[in-house]
Amino acid sequence: xxxxxxxxxxxxxxxxxxxxxxxxxxxxxxxxxxxxxxxxxxxxxxxxxxxxxxxxxxxxxxxxxxxxxxxxxxxxxxxxxxxxxxxxxxxxxxxxxxxxxxxxxxxxxxxxxxxxxxxxxxxxxxxxxxxxxxxxxxxxxxxxxxxxxxxxxxxxxxxxxxxxxxxxxxxxxxxxxxxxxxxxxxxxxxxxxxxxxxxxxxxxxxxxxxxxxxxxxxxxxxxxxxxxxxxxxxxxxxxxxxxxxxxxxxxxxxxxxxxxxxxxxxxxxxxxxxxxxxxxxxxxxxxxxxxxxxxxxxxxxxxxxxxxxxxxxxxxxxxxxxxxxxxxxxxxxxxxxxxxxxxxxxxxxxxxxxxxxxxxxxxxxxxxxxxxxxxxxxxxxxxxxxxxxxxxxxxxxxxxxxxxxxxxxxxxxxxxxxxxxxxxxxxxxxxxxxxxxxxxxxxxxxxxxxxxxxxxxxxxxxxxxxxxxxxxxxxxxxxxxxxx
Amino acid sequence: xxxxxxxxxxxxxxxxxxxxxxxxxxxxxxxxxxxxxxxxxxxxxxxxxxxxxxxxxxxxxxxxxxxxxxxxxxxxxxxxxxxxxxxxxxxxxxxxxxxxxxxxxxxxxxxxxxxxxxxxxxxxxxxxxxxxxxxxxxxxxxxxxxxxxxxxxxxxxxxxxxxxxxxxxxxxxxxxxxxxxxxxxxxxxxxxxxxxxxxxxxxxxxxxxxxxxxxxxxxxxxxxxxxxxxxxxxxxxxxxxxxxxxxxxxxxxxxxxxxxxxxxxxxxxxxxxxxxxxxxxxxxxxxxxxxxxxxxxxxxxxxxxxxxxxxxxxxxxxxxxxxxxxxxxxxxxxxxxxxxxxxxxxxxxxxxxxxxxxxxxxxxxxxxxxxxxxxxxxxxxxxxxxxxxxxxxxxxxxxxxxxxxxxxxxxxxxxxxxxxxxxxxxxxxxxxxxxxxxxxxxxxxxxxxxxxxxxxxxxxxxxxxxxxxxxxxxxxxxxxxxxxxxxx
Numbered sequence: 007x008x009x010x011x012x013x014x015x016x017x018x019x020x021x022x023x024x025x026x027x028x029x030x031x032x033x034x035x036x037x038x039x040x041x042x043x044x045x046x047x048x049x050x051x052x053x054x055x056x057x058x059x060x061x062x063x064x065x066x067x068x069x070x071x072x073x074x075x076x077x078x079x080x081x082x083x084x085x086x087x088x089x090x091x092x093x094x095x096x097x098x099x100x101x102x103x104x105x106x107x108x109x110x111x112x113x114x115x116x117x118x119x120x121x122x123x124x125x126x127x128x129x130x131x132x133x134x135x136x137x138x139x140x141x142x143x144x145x146x147x148x149x150x151x152x153x154x155x156x157x158x159x160x161x162x163x164x165x166x167x168x169x170x171x172x173x174x175x176x177x178x179x180x181x182x183x184x185x186x187x188x189x190x191x192x193x194x195x196x197x198x199x200x201x202x203x204x205x206x207x208x209x210x211x212x213x214x215x216x217x218x219x220x221x222x223x224x225x226x227x228x229x230x231x232x233x234x235x236x237x238x239x240x241x242x243x244x245x246x247x248x249x250x251x252x253x254x255x256x257x258x259x260x261x262x263x264x265x266x267x268x269x270x271x272x273x274x275x276x277x278x279x280x281x282x283x284x285x286x287x288x289x290x291x292x293x294x295x296x297x298x299x300x301x302x303x304x305x306x307x308x309x310x311x312x313x314x315x316x317x318x319x320x321x322x323x324x325x326x327x328x329x330x331x332x333x334x335x336x337x338x339x340x341x342x343x344x345x346x347x348x349x350x351x352x353x354x355x356x357x358x359x360x361x362x363x364x365x366x367x368x369x370x371x372x373x374x375x376x377x378x379x380x381x382x383x384x385x386x387x388x389x390x391x392x393x394x395x396x397x398x399x400x401x402x403x404x405x406x407x408x409x410x411x412x413x414x415x416x417x418x419x420x421x422x423x424x425x426x427x428x429x430x431x432x433x434x435x436x437x438x439x440x441x442x443x444x445x446x447x448x449x450x451x452x453x454x455x456x457x458x459x460x461x462x463x464x465x466x467x468x469x470x471x472x473x474x475x476x477x478x479x480x481x482x483x484x485x486x487x488x489x490x
Numbered sequence: 491x492x493x494x495x496x497x498x499x500x501x502x503x504x505x506x507x508x509x510x511x512x513x514x515x516x517x518x519x520x521x522x523x524x525x526x527x528x529x530x531x532x533x534x535x536x537x538x539x540x541x542x543x544x545x546x547x548x549x550x551x552x553x554x555x556x557x558x559x560x561x562x563x564x565x566x567x568x569x570x571x572x573x574x575x576x577x578x579x580x581x582x583x584x585x586x587x588x589x590x591x592x593x594x595x596x597x598x599x600x601x602x603x604x605x606x607x608x609x610x611x612x613x614x615x616x617x618x619x620x621x622x623x624x625x626x627x628x629x630x631x632x633x634x635x636x637x638x639x640x641x642x643x644x645x646x647x648x649x650x651x652x653x654x655x656x657x658x659x660x661x662x663x664x665x666x667x668x669x670x671x672x673x674x675x676x677x678x679x680x681x682x683x684x685x686x687x688x689x690x691x692x693x694x695x696x697x698x699x700x701x702x703x704x705x706x707x708x709x710x711x712x713x714x715x716x717x718x719x720x721x722x723x724x725x726x727x728x729x730x731x732x733x734x735x736x737x738x739x740x741x742x743x744x745x746x747x748x749x750x751x752x753x754x755x756x757x758x759x760x761x762x763x764x765x766x767x768x769x770x771x772x773x774x775x776x777x778x779x780x781x782x783x784x785x786x787x788x789x790x791x792x793x794x795x796x797x798x799x800x801x802x803x804x805x806x807x808x809x810x811x812x813x814x815x816x817x818x819x820x821x822x823x824x825x826x827x828x829x830x831x832x833x834x835x836x837x838x839x840x841x842x843x844x845x846x847x848x849x850x851x852x853x854x855x856x857x858x859x860x861x862x863x864x865x866x867x868x869x870x871x872x873x874x875x876x877x878x879x880x881x882x883x884x885x886x887x888x889x890x891x892x893x894x895x896x897x898x899x900x901x902x903x904x905x906x907x908x909x910x911x912x913x914x915x916x917x918x919x920x921x922x923x924x925x926x927x928x929x930x931x932x933x934x935x936x937x938x939x940x941x942x943x944x945x946x947x948x949x950x951x952x953x954x955x956x957x958x959x960x961x962x963x964x965x966x967x968x969x970x971x972x973x974x975x976x977x978x
């Protein structure tokens with residue numbers, strides 16, 4: 007038998023049910039690989055002792071219920087977990103222990119899973135390389151000094167390096183799909199409102215959405231099913247039945263119409279990305295899908311729009327971290343000095359940059375020119391998609407304009423960093439579901455992903471199309487655990 | 491109406507000045523739980539004992555709108571005869587303060603739930619219609635306590651997140667008296683609707699006052715100053731008076747008024763500058779992305795409209811038309827919900843005019859003397875009603891009734907029992923009355939002679955004598971009739 011930690015989530019659930027191995031064995035296997043992974047710096051908090059105890063208790067049960075029965079899962083440290091430190095990758099929350107459990111993680115635990123640990127991420131999910139975390143950079147298992155993408159960089163690396171069977175991340179502008187693409191894993195951002203935001207440290211409320219990050223498409227369908235659902239505690243959650251994504255998963259996509267948006271062929275895009283995209287088109291043609299050229303004319307405005315809307319919401323969402331109630335507090339001679347010191351010391355540069363941008367675009371005299379205009383453009387971007395989806399079932403694009411880059415390469419150039427999200431950001435603005443599925447390697451043997459964008463609440467179609475690509479790309483992660 | 495004329499002007503050296511006042515009233519919604527969380531809202535609880543994770547803004551916490559608070563503000567809007575906006579939006583008003591856990595207040599900025607309406611005031615010089623600009627819903631902040639410790643400020647978040655209705659008037663008020671009448675009327679309407687208890691001591695009703703002045707006859711408004719958070723009607727009136735005089739003095743000295751926010755100092759009876767327009771916060775309002783726009787169905791509005799109780803203005807009309815009450819009486823009886831409830835309880839099976847007389851006369855005199863509100867009345871509506879019915883049926887005379895009423899005030903005694911126990915039932919048997927009259931006349935033979943020789947004024951004297959002998963119990967009407975026959 008090969009190493010348990012190489013197994014997919016689906017195999018692990020089935021194996022535990024069939025008693026091929028116990029929950030304890032599974033948990034020990036992932037703990038063992040995690041313990042050897044310090045170089046990757048994926049964990050902020052490890053809950054290994056508790057996980058073993060939970061697994062032992064699980065194994066004593068007579069019948070195993072739940073979609074994720076007996077499988078431990080580490081999650082992005084943006085999900086509040088009861089009695090387990092939740093930092094959002096920030097100094098300002100370095101000591102924060104919630105008394106409550108986020109709805110999404112709670113959904114996983116209700117399906118028989120339990121917490122393995124909390125995974126590193128960019129501070130408040132602001133970043134595309136996991137270089138903004140207070141707890142240090144995360145390394146991509148595909149190469150020392152290589153970024154894993156962000157903000158769910160710890161999550162992506164942990165899945166790729168077999169440190170957790172699967173994980174959940176959050177995606178505000180690409181934070182699930184871009185790191186998935188950089189690490190050869192599958193990552194899906196559901197339709198806005200599909201998963202509850204309750205108990206997730208907020209970055210930009212109108213864009214944030216939690217989603218699964220897995221080794222393959224089958225796992226992705228399973229985990230999405232487990233985490234989704236309506237939550238009356240989140241007013242933006244949508245009361246709509248969750249599909250049985252797993253049982254409906256099929257690579258039969260014959261006749262589906264796939265749009266190829268010309269605006270995604272950007273300047274200076276590496277040839278390899280273009281080739282990958284063409285390969286994806288061929289895979290889908292081979293599967294019987296019909297390819298159609300489409301136009302999403304407002305695409306070029308998506309990034310600037312995003313960098314107004316997201317910082318605006320963030321500047322307000324992060325106002326609560328003021329040293330008064332919880333988290334880090336610095337000294338000061340009066341209230342406002344205390345605020346200034348706390349926030350100056352507690353937040354990193356990228357977070358401060360976005361708070362400043364957000365504060366600026368909401369200020370009186372600038373609101374109309376920036377925030378209001380951005381909202382109008384956001385509507386136009388949505389309309390582009392609505393119009394396109396009249397004739398097609400899904401859209402195929404590359405996930406990112408490049409493969410994983412070296413640490414430090416873009417750190418001091420925010421704009422070039424932001425450009426990394428150029429293909430993912432429009433989807434958040436439109437609230438649509440999208441998935442990144444690994445489809446090949448570049449010349450340096452770094453993984454590349456393709457993105458499939460679906461109609462609202464039609465996660466099933468993009469999962470099916472991804473499965474068709476996955477089968478044809480025959481993508482395999484071939485990594486020696488150089489880090490251990 | 492007395493034909494009085496409006497006469498509130500600030501007399502300056504260079505003529506009369508008119509005072510222009512607009513109010514922003516903050517009325518706490520009467521509801522068991524907060525606007526966006528299920529925490530209780532009871533007044534006077536242990537500090538920080540009514541605070542949820544949402545109220546103190548823990549990471550990942552989200553607001554969920556309290557539907558009851560929405561209905562309460564719609565009802566209030568209907569009571570103000572206002573336009574209900576089917577689509578409204580909750581915005582974030584961003585500022586930092588220790589008692590504002592989120593770092594923003596959820597409020598309504600550009601699209602409030604209620605639009606233009608009106609409040610009618612009955613002034614001695616006539617009816618005044620005061621325009622309502624808007625009503626919007628917002629969260630209250632917590633309370634910072636600075637005087638419990640020399641070095642630290644304490645924060646109580648019990649109020650944090652409590653629903654407030656901000657009711658903004660048009661600049662239609664012209665005197666402290668009108669402000670008084672306006673607040674009372676507004677409070678009365680909300681109490682009828684049970685949407686706000688209007689308790690100013692507990693902070694359920696607070697107001698910011700906008701004051702400006704202009705020369706009588708001038709059409710343009712002057713520059714206004716806002717006086718923050720004045721928590722009693724009396725202080726509001728004093729603050730307006732002071733502020734108006736201050737502005738007149740400045741203008742008559744050819745100085746400018748700065749548009750600013752001022753604080754009223756209750757001890758010195760002055761207002762002082764708090765912050766100028768330039769220092770005003772930039773609240774960076776934007777729609778709260780955690781909440782969807784609020785869309786109300788017309789059917790909900792219609793349902794609430796149907797269930798609306800009769801409001802003071804309509805009640806007054808009805809009392810005047812159907813109960814034959816005077817405008818003055820009706821106005822008093824509807825001024826407070828408790829008074830009209832009391833009146834409507836008393837008139838069950840009872841003469842309305844007489845009931846009104848008793849309430850506005852005898853009862854109010856007692857309440858005033860003892861400084862009690864009608865809900866603390868020592869005489870219940872039911873017992874007062876019984877008393878009045880006894881007068882109408884002739885069981886007791888009006889005079890006896892006053893004595894009985896006096897005795898009823900001790901522990902809300904049943905008038906029936908008092909009358910029975912003390913034998914105060916009116917004597918209406920003509921034979922018995924004849925006997926008493928004979929007694930009285932035989933005691934005063936000389937006066938009878940004088941009467942018969944033309945001194946008819948003495949009739950009243952005989953009546954008095956008869957009443958004295960009967961201890962006031964003789965039916966005065968019968969006494970009159972029989973006495974006339976006897977003296978022929």
